[in-house]
Amino acid sequence: MPQPLIIDGTRLHFRTDGDPAHPCLVLCNSLGTDLSMWGAQADALASSLFVVRVDTRGHGQSGTGDAPFGIDRLGRDVIALLDHLQVERAAVCGVSMGGLVGQWLGIHHPQRLTKLVLANTAARIGSAEGWQARAALVRSEGMDAVADGAAARWFTPAFIEREAATVARMVDRLRAQNALGYAACCEALAQADLRAGVAAITVPTLVIAGEHDPVTTVDDGRWLQQQIAGASLAAVAASHISNVEQPQQFTALLHAFLLQ
Incomplete structure (x- = not known):
């Protein structure tokens, strides 16, 4: 395992799987989760790719650092991680907030990317007022205030019933998150609006949308696909x-897009 990465005194926790000689894939988590959300993908792809999973700043075992910060700080963390691992170029896949990080990288650092996968995301997620209210809520009441309703935001009712243990494990991890780190990322999302920039993305891009996603809809995914030249759109029978x-x-x- 590579040495820990410290950025301006803040620890960025990550995990690598696979051979560093293989093409690199960086996986960026969604708000309130950690790098464990990518277990199935890492297990399946590590034989062909050098898979790098990162706990986004303020999540999992990564530090929060100075707040407030924006999506640009989260994107620069990924660039610092690539530098740390001596990876010149990588594919990046992100879900929700991680997809916004991917968009920022596609706009500002296309020379570091091979391909881009934007899953369950949008160029603008929610409203500034909504994110600021959520940040204030967890700062005052802690993570229970958002964890109790998370399953319904993340998954379909059928999945919640069928995979109760998986759902419970992810909700427990959300409940254990650092409230200040979560709030800081909510405040970053409040300011994140990439609608004016995504048309500049030239990296080969796949957009993945959840057919039952109430947060970032198929229409949000289709808008991204239409803005990014040459992008493709795939819908899966899932929620967020x-x-x-x-x-x-x-x-x-992922396998078809990244390894074709």
Whole structure:
């Protein structure tokens, strides 16, 4: 395992799987999750790719650092991680907030990317007022205030019933998140609006949308696909965290796109 990465005194936790000589794939988690959300994809792809999973700043075992910060800080963390691993170029796949990080990288650092996968995301997610209210809520009441309703935002009712243990494990991890780190990322999302920039993305891009996603809809995914020249769109029968709800379909899409 490579040495830990410290950025301006803040620890960025990550995990690598596979051979560093293989093409690199960086996986960026969604708000309130950690790098464990990518277990199925890492297991399936590590034989062909050098898979790098990162706990986004403020999540999992990564530090929060100075707040407030924006999506640009989260994107620069990925660039610092690539430098740390001595990876010149990598594919990046992100879900939701991680997809916004991917968009920022595609706009500002296309020379570091080979391909881009934007899953269950949009160029603008929610409203500034909504994110600021959520940040204030967890700062005052802690993570229970958002964890109790998370399953319904993340997964379809059928998946919640069928995979109760998986859902419970992810909700427990959300409940254990650092409230200040979560709030700081909510405040970053409040300011994140990439609608004016995504048309500049030239990296080969796959957009993945969840057919039952109430947060970032298929229409949001279609808008991204229409803005990014040459991008393709795939819909999966899932809600917001589609790589967990439909791991085989999601991984097959990644495999076909990244290794073709």
